[in-house]
Amino acid sequence: MEWFTADDHELARFVLQRGIAAMYVLAFVAAINQFRPLLGERGLLPVPRFVARVPFRAAPSLFHWRYSDRLLRVVAWSGTLLALSVVLGLPQSGPPWVPMLVFLAMWGLYLSIVNVGQVFYGFGWESLLLEAGFLAAFLGSDQVAAPVTVIVLFRWLVFRLEFGAGLIKWRGDKVWRDLTALYYHHETQPMPNPLSRWFHLLPRPLHRVEVAANHVTQLVVPFFLFAPQPLASIAAAVIVVTQAWLVLSGNFAWLNWLTMLLAFSAVDDDVVRGLVPALPVAGAPADPPVWFVVVVLAVTVLVLVLSYWPARNLVSRRQKMNASFNPVHLVNAYGAFGSVTRRRDEVVVEGTLDDDPGSAEWRAYEFKGKPGDPRRVPRQVAPYHLRLDWMMWFLALGSPAQYTWFTRFLLRLLEADPATLRLLRHDPFGGQRPRWVRARVFRYRFATRAERRDTGQWWVRTEQGTLVRPQDLATLRGR
Template identity: 60%
Template sequence: MEWFTDADYWLGRLLFQRGLAALYLVAFLSVADQFRGLIGEDGLLPVPRFLASVRFRRAPSIFRLHYSDRFFAAVVWTGAALSAAMAAGAGDLVPLWASMLMWALLWALYLSIVNVGQTWFAFMWESLLLEAGFLAIFLGNGDTAPPVLVLWLLRWLLFRLEFGAGLIKLRGDPCWRDLTCLRYHHETQPMPGPLSWFFHHLPGPVHRAEAAANHVAQLALPFALLAPQPVASAAAGFVILTQLWLITSGNFAWLNWLTIVLAVPVIGGPATAGALGLPEPPHFGAAPAWYEGMVLAVTATVAVLSYWPIRNLLSRHQVMNASFTPLHLVNTYGAFGSVGRVRDELVIEGTDEPEVTDATVWKEYGFKGKPGDVRRLPRQVAPYHLRLDWLMWFAALSPAYAGPWLPALLLALLDGNPAVLRLLRHNPFPHAPPTFVRARLYRYRFTTWHQLRSTGAWWDRTLLGDYVPAVTKAPMERETGIS
C-alpha cells in the first residue's frame, strides 16, 4: 500500500519520539522521587490498601501480581532507563518489532503506576502521556517511513486536547468571553513560576490579547491542524508558540512540553520542507504486512473509542478531563473552565510545646513549589511534577479535595515519617516530630511594584482562619484509623 507511509514526515517523527521518551523519563524520575511518601507502604495512600478495595478491571496494573516498595522502585527505574535509551535513539537501532515492544513496555509500566496512583496521578497530563505513548508504539522506526494513519491519530489527539480546552473555557467562566480571565490567572494558577509575578502586572490590554490569542489557538487552529499542508504546519507552529508562552508564565508539569511534542509531527510535506530547508528523507524499506495490519487495527480501535470524547465535546455538560477506559486510550481533555479571582493557600504549622496556648510558637513547614514564604520567588518546576504541592492547591479550594490524604499528611508530620518529610522543602523539626500540628488558610496576593521594592516580598498574605485546628497524634490516629 503506497499510501500507507509518508517519508516527508520522518524528521517530525524522530523529534516526536525523542521528545516523548524524554518526557517519559521526567515522569518516571518524578515518581521515583515521590512514590514512597505518596503511595508507598508507609505513604499517605498506600498502594496495597488501594488494591485490596478496587477490582482489576477498574485499575489493571502489574502491581496486582506483587507489591513492595522495592519492586515498585525496580519498575520505576526500569522505565527511567528504557526512557533514557529511547531518547538517545535506541528505538532506531533495533528491528521494527523490537522497537514496538520497547515502546509498549514503557506504556505498560507507566500505565501500571498511574492506575495505582489514585488522586496523586489523576492529572490530565498523566492520561495524555499514556495516550501519546500508546500511539508511539505504532509510529515505527528507522526501518520504515512514518505511517500516515498514525500521524493522523496524533493530530486527532492534539485536536481533542486543544479544542476540548477551548470549548470548556467558552462554555464556562464568563471572564473567558469578556477576555478578562488573564487578569487573575497568573496569580491564582495552581503553581506560579518565577515570571508569573511579572505576567500578572502586564497592562490590561495585554491580558485581553492573551485571552483572545488563547481562543484562536484552542478554537480555530485545531481545525487548521487538519487542513492540507502547509496550513497544518503553520497551525502547529502557532500551537508551539502559545505553549512556550504558557511555559514561561507558569508550571504545568509536562503538559505544555508534551503539547509541543505532539505538534512537531504535524510539520511536514514537500512545501513545508522546502520553506524550512529541512533535509531530504532517508531511504526507507517497505512496511511489513503484519505492521500494516496492526496499524489498521489500532486506527479502527481509536475510531470506535472516539465516540465518547466526541459526544463529550458536543455536550453542553462537557466534562473537563476524563478517561473512558482504564487503559487511558482515547481521552477527553480541558483546563481552566473556571478561573479563581482570589488565591487561598493552606499553610501547615507545628509546635513542640506540650500545650497549646495563646503564647504558643508555631513553626511553618515549607513546600518545594507552592507559595509559602512570602519573600521566596516562585520556582521553575515544570516539566517536573510536584504532586503534593498541586493537591495542596486543590485542598485550599475546597475541603472535598483533601479527602483522606490531608489527615494522613498531618499524622505523618506528627510521626516524623521520613518518606513524607522528603516531599517537603523544609522541616522545622529536624530532631524530633512536633507535638501539635495545624493547617491555616491564608489569602495570598502578588505584591505591587512598590511593595516588592520596599519589602522584597513577592506575596502579601492575610490570615482567613483555621482550616484544621491544632491536633495531636492520638486523636489523628483515631480519626484516620492509621497507627
C-alpha cells in the same frame, strides 16, 4: 506502499519518539522520588488498601497482583531505562517491532502506576502521556517510513486536546467569554513560576488580547492541522508558540511541553527544509513488513472506534473535562480551567516543639513549589510534577476529598517520617519530631511593584482562619 507511509514526516517522527520518551523519563523519575511517601505501604493513600476495594477490570495494574515499595521501584526504574533508550535512539535503529515493544512496555508500566495513583495521579496530563506513548509504539523504526494513519491519529489527539480545552473555557466560566480571565489566572493558578507575577502585572487590555488570542488558537487553529501543507505546519507552529507562552507563565507539569511535541505531527519535512536548508535528507526507507501494516491498521480502527465517546463529548453541552472513557486511558477527553478562581488561598502547615500549643512558638513547613514564605520567589519546576504541592492547592479550595490524605500527612509530620519530609523544601525542626502541628489558611496576592520595592515581598498575605486546630501524635493516631 505509498498509501501507507508518510515519507515527509521523518523529523516529526524523530521529535515524537524521543520527545514523548523524555516525558516518560520525567514521569518515572517523579514516581521514584514521590510515590512511596504518597501511595506506598505507609503512604498517605496506600495502594494495598486501594487494590483491595477496586477490581482489576476497573483499574488494570500490575499492582493488583501484589504491591510492595520494592516492586514499585523496579517498575519505575525499568520504565526510566526503557524511556532513556528511546531518547538515545537505540530501539529505533532496529526493526519496527523493537520500538513497538519498548513503547508498549513503557505504556503498560506507567498505566500500572497511574491506575493506582488515586487523587495524586488524577490529572489530565497523565492520560495524555499514556495515550501519546501508546500511539508512539506504532510510528515504526528508522528502517521504515512513519505510517500516515498514525501521524493523522497524533493530529487528532492534538485537536481533541486544544479544541476540547477551548470549548470547556467558552462553555464554562464567563470570564473567558468577557475576556477577563487573565485578570486572575496568573495569580490564582495552582503553581506560579518566577514570571507569573510579571505576567499578572501586565496592563489589563493586554490580558484581554491574550484571552482572545487563546480562543483563536484553541477553537480555530486546530482545524488547520488537517489542512494541506504548509497550512498544517503553520497551525502546528502557532500551537507551539502559544504553549511556550504558557510554559513561561506557569508550572503545569509536562502538559504544555508534551503538547508542543505532539504538534510536530503536523510538521512537514519540506516546510522545515525551506526554513533550514541544512536539514539532512533521509534515504528512501524500505517497504514496511506486512505484519506491521496489519497491526497499524488494526490499531487505527481501534482508535477510530474509541473516538466515538470523546467526539460525542466535544459536542455535548455537559462536556467532561479530562475524562477517560476506558480503564486503559486511550482516546481521552481533555480540557483545563473551565472555571477560574478569583482569589488565592493557601494552607500553611506549622509545627512546634513546645508542650503548650496556646503559647507555643510555631514554625512553618515550606513546600518545594507552592507559595509559603511571602518573600520567596516561586520556582520553575515544570515539566517536573510536584504532586503534593498540587494537591495542597486543591485542599485550599475546600475539597472534602483531600482531607483523608491531609490528616495522614499531618500524622507523618508528627512522626518526622523521613520519606515524607523529603517531599518538602524545608523541615523547620531538622528531622526532630514536633509536639504539635496545625494548619492555617491565608489569602495570597502578588505584591504590587511599589510593595515589592518597599518590603522585598513577592506575596502579600492575610490570615483567613484555621483549617486544622493543633493536633498531637496521640490524637491523630487515634483517628
